[in-house]
Amino acid sequence: MSHLPHNTEIGTAKPTGTVGAVQEILRVIGEGERFLVVSHVRPDGDAVGSMLAFGELLGQLGKRADLVTADRLPPVYRQLPGAGNLRTALRVEGPYDAAILLECDGIERAGLEGLEQFLLINIDHHITAHPYAQLNWIDCEAVSVGEMVYRLTKAFGVRITPEMATCLYATVLTDTGGFCYGSLRESTFALARELVEAGADAGEIAREIYFTTPISKVRLMGAALNSLHCEREIAWLWITDRDMERAHASDEDAEGIVNVAIGIAGIEAAVFLRALNDGTVRLSLRGKGKVNVAAIAERLGGGGHENSAGCTLAGPLERALEQILGELRGELEHSSNQGRVNLY
Numbered sequence: 001m002s003h004l005p006h007n008t009e010i011g012t013a014k015p016t017g018t019v020g021a022v023q024e025i026l027r028v029i030g031e032g033e034r035f036l037v038v039s040h041v042r043p044d045g046d047a048v049g050s051m052l053a054f055g056e057l058l059g060q061l062g063k064r065a066d067l068v069t070a071d072r073l074p075p076v077y078r079q080l081p082g083a084g085n086l087r088t089a090l091r092v093e094g095p096y097d098a099a100i101l102l103e104c105d106g107i108e109r110a111g112l113e114g115l116e117q118f119l120l121i122n123i124d125h126h127i128t129a130h131p132y133a134q135l136n137w138i139d140c141e142a143v144s145v146g147e148m149v150y151r152l153t154k155a156f157g158v159r160i161t162p163e164m165a166t167c168l169y170a171t172v173l174t175d176t177g178g179f180c181y182g183s184l185r186e187s188t189f190a191l192a193r194e195l196v197e198a199g200a201d202a203g204e205i206a207r208e209i210y211f212t213t214p215i216s217k218v219r220l221m222g223a224a225l226n227s228l229h230c231e232r233e234i235a236w237l238w239i240t241d242r243d244m245e246r247a248h249a250s251d252e253d254a255e256g257i258v259n260v261a262i263g264i265a266g267i268e269a270a271v272f273l274r275a276l277n278d279g280t281v282r283l284s285l286r287g288k289g290k291v292n293v294a295a296i297a298e299r300l301g302g303g304g305h306e307n308s309a310g311c312t313l314a315g316p317l318e319r320a321l322e323q324i325l326g327e328l329r330g331e332l333e334h335s336s337n338q339g340r341v342n343l344y
């Protein structure tokens with residue numbers, strides 16, 4: 001599963017293939033004046049960095065761009081150039097010539113009301129991406145949506161400014177977990193090199209993102225580690241509202257805690273669970289290559305990448321835990337059996 005075929009999916013009435021999709025996007029942007037750029041709720045580094053770079057691209061083309069997110073930015077991304085231009089809203093009003101949705105697997109993922117009235121451009125790199133928009137550019141080989149924004153910038157012949165380079169580098173850095181996973185290949189490093197040449201300060205960006213953890217998050221991590229369980233190749237941990245209160249933690253502090261569990265030797269799948277006020281449980285899943293956590297997340301109504309995915313299940317926490325463990329045990333057994341078959 002680690003090398004999927006180059007996947008480009010194009011929506012209903014539009015030409016097929018990446019080239020066709022990019023050409024159409026170039027045309028729509030070239031002809032329009034005013035654009036809305038959005039990404040998913042609980043924006044991550046790729047969402048924020050690619051939105052900011054896209055905003056800058058549109059600005060350089062002499063277009064007007066409104067950058068809107070449903071949730072506020074995690075503090076670590078507030079230092080990115082142009083972050084002050086991002087607006088938080090729950091509803092968007094036009095008029096816009098098009099709304100550009102970056103790494104959203106559906107309109108609802110943006111968490112914004114009013115999007116459906118616009119011409120929608122969907123740009124995504126998840127293997128669980130869907131061609132729901134009028135114009136869809138999906139490339140699962142792109143290491144981040146930022147890489148796709150970079151290619152678009154090149155296609156427009158627009159110069160990559162140091163500010164854009166910084167934002168785009170942040171997308172590559174965060175979506176690969178610091179060049180550890182994802183579709184890492186030669187072109188990833190070529191891209192990183194170009195971005196550094198264009199003015200991204202790799203060391204400074206890494207410091208801003210990885211060495212600015214709020215103490216509340218570290219405390220929350222402590223609570224999560226108290227709940228850590230391992231069973232063969234599966235590790236899981238969770239936090240409760242009480243843990244959140246005690247640590248004086250915000251929602252953002254719960255992001256990325258799952259990575260501690262997948263880092264354990266011998267573990268092939270990790271789950272982080274967080275019970276939400278509405279009775280649902282949010283799950284973050286991580287893998288190391290043996291299980292495709294995106295496929296499991298998708299079966300449960302979520303999505304993501306092969307080694308990094310998420311979904312939301314009905315509570316209580318114990319029930320959600322049993323459900324995901326059932327899926328993971330089945331999947332790991334399946335892949336072990338397959339391995340055995342291949343040996344003969």
Ligand SMILES: [Mn+2]
Binds near residue numbers: 047125175
């Ligand atoms: Mn991404």
